[in-house]
Amino acid sequence: MKRPYAIVKNRILINTALLYCDTLEKLLRSVLFEDIVCRYLRRLKSKTPRRYEELSLALGGDGDENGLLDKILTLLRMLSTNRAEELVTLSPAFASALERRCLLREFVEGLYDYWRHFERYLVLPAPSGTKAPQADLYHSQFVTINEELKMLILRLYRTVITNLTGESIRVYRQLPAATNLGVLTERIDWDIPSEDYHGLKEVPFIRYVLFEPPIIFYPRQNKRRGAFIELPENPLKGLKLSSEEWFCYPAKVGRLTIFIFFHRDFASLGFSLSNLFELADREAISGQRPEAVLVFGGPPVGREGISFFYEDKENDFVVGYVVGSEDADYFGYLKKTTLTLHNLIMIKRGSLPLHGAGVHIELKDGSAANLIIVGDSGAGKSETLEAFRVLAEDHLSEMIIIFDDMGSLALSRDDILCYGTEVGAFLRLDDLSPGFAFAEIDRSIFMNPHLTNARIVIPVAYYHQVVMGHPVDIFLYANNYEQVDRERPIIEFFPSPDEALGVFRSGARMAKGTTDEKGLVHSYFANPFGAPQRKEAHEILARQFFEAMFERQVKVGQVRTRLAIDGYEQDGPLAAAQAIFDLIRNL
Structure with a gap:
């Protein structure tokens, strides 16, 4: 960025190399502050014209927008250093306006909320051709700039409100007032x-x-x-x-x-x-x-x-x-x-990509296994991992996430190894246990939490564990639509590579609204991301890996998560997790 800031729709990007404020005076006289006040006045005029007219009349306005902007900027600057009672003497032109302190306070509160409604980003460009980005001092500056700006904005808001009302702040809310x-x-x-x-x-x-x-x-x-x-x-x-x-x-x-x-x-x-x-x-x-x-x-x-x-x-x-x-x-x-x-x-490269979840599980009795659950969006793979966490206190000694959405298999001389891709997860809030997202709020990014299919992006793994290569012990397909009964247990194993390939190749699942699909749908190997686009090569690899899994005694089957069955959104993955624990104990 070569400009001090950019405002695009509801986003503000601030180039702190060109727009750095370390005092109230600099903040109040910055081009960004003036622009925000100007935009808020226009919004006020458009959304609540009556309140805009009241404000204009209180400040002795004659309908000139630029004149009103200048008066408000001057008033805010003076209120940052003087109490309202002092301003009446220092600047009699504001005496009439200061008689409408409730109106002015509403304006200041509205301006503060208007600023905070933007998505706010700080951008610090490193000097080209230098070692500054590697320097600890530069890292420290990067971290502290936003904290300093946050405290400066909070200080300005609190000072103006206190000087305007004559009342001290009694409840201090340390809001993220600078950038997100x-x-x-x-x-x-x-x-x-x-x-x-x-x-x-x-x-x-x-x-x-x-x-x-x-x-x-x-x-x-x-x-x-x-x-x-x-x-x-x-x-x-x-x-x-x-x-x-x-x-x-x-x-x-x-x-x-x-x-x-x-x-x-x-x-x-x-x-x-x-x-x-x-x-x-x-x-x-x-x-x-x-x-x-x-x-x-x-x-x-x-x-x-x-x-x-x-x-x-x-x-x-x-x-x-x-x-x-x-x-x-x-x-x-x-x-x-x-x-x-x-x-x-x-x-x-000859590796088999997988759409699913991979995890290393170690139980309290010492039994352990590396598990892969394959399934398309909404099949219950991530929800089953979440169920492991819910049951962790009674059963788990350790759980290491290898991948939460996409991984791959590679053949070594003795084992079939699985690798991950991500250190985080993009999860549906509706499918998580109550309270989990809020317990992780300090690490999470929420997206559209008010809508169906609300999502959270959250760290779940360490990179070195994602890429180290884990031997596969259990390989399951996530069946989210079949009810469990005597004929259809929670976990069912396939007797041959051909039968296993038939189920995995079909990729059947009940769509849950995470995409534009509805009802019982099929996707090739539950993986629309590269597999169908290179179907011929993928088919050769799939047969090679499935035959190798059966030869090397990997447990290959399906787990009925029941995630798409009404009433089983939580209980289905919990029962699946318990059945997997029992399986690991008996390996």
Whole structure:
């Protein structure tokens, strides 16, 4: 960013290298403060014209908006250092207005709330060509800038209210009054595959992230629609991204590095990646070539759809592309397009991508196993992991999350190893145990908590555990729609690779409204993210891995989570978790 700030819709991005305030005087005379007051006055005039007229008359206005703005700015500056009684003497022009203190207080409270209704982001660009971003002092400055701004804004608000009313503050609310989230960015040269990608080179990389909980974002969509479409040509050819409007989050997606470029219109989604994917260090960026890039928020590509990908065979590279429309304003598009790129690369490398959850479980009696549950969105995989946590006190000695949504299998000489992709999880609030999300509020990012399919992005794993490679002991398909009875137990094992492949290949589940699907639906291997796009290669890999699992005595079956059956949203995964514990004890 080369400008001190940018206001785009309900977002404010502040470049603290150009707009730094460490005193009330600087804050009150900043261009951003003046702009916010001006915008609030216009909002007041539009939404509550009667109150606007009262305020204008109290300040001796004649209908001139600029004149009213100047008077309010002057009054606020004077109230930051003087009590109202003193102002009557110092500036008699405000005597009439100060007789309407309730009106003025309502204005100040409204202005404060108006500021806080924005999504507020702090951006600290690192000086190019220096070692500043690596310096501890620079890190400390990055962390303290937002805290200092927060205290400055709170001090201004409290001082103005106290001086205006003559009453001291009795209840101090330490609200996140500055920014919700901050990033330190740096322009870094990386190994660009070809001329087609030169339009990405000026975009700054996110090096460090800071957020002030609780964070609640309100994306314009709350579910994902449509498929991921392969493009015949590179969508980045001729595209140039502005360093003013774009950021790059260098993500460690399992064993891969993927550079995720996102437009500032989708800042809430892009910055939330810090709770989902490990942030790559400088050594993984400088002079290095990632395995893939994703551009999120670009111009239309001339085809219907939202999410696309392109395989650059000449450069052994994969490109993801999401159109910058209002329909794309959902975190699921950012997450799933990234994971689709991961899966395409895994298939090409001979690993089998999995849509599911992987976990290492150690029980209190010493028995342990590495478990994988495969299932599409809403099948109950994440909810079963949550049920493990609920039952942890009575049963668990240790639980390590390997992956919560997407992983992969690889063959070693002796074992079948599973790897993860994410250090966080993107979960439905409705499917979590009561109180869990609020217990984790200090680490979580909430999205549309007032709507159906409300979501939370929360850290759940450590990167070194995600990529270390865990031998698989139990491999289950998540069946969310069948009731349990004598003929259909909670856990049922398959007698052969062919029968197992039939169930996994069918990918049956009852849709729960997390996408635009309804009723009993099927998705190839419960994984619409790369598997159907490379079906022929995936089919060969699937048979190879399933036969290997049966040869190496891996328990392969299905678990009936009953998540889609009314009344079993909580009890179904709990019963499944208990059955899995019993299975592990008897291995």
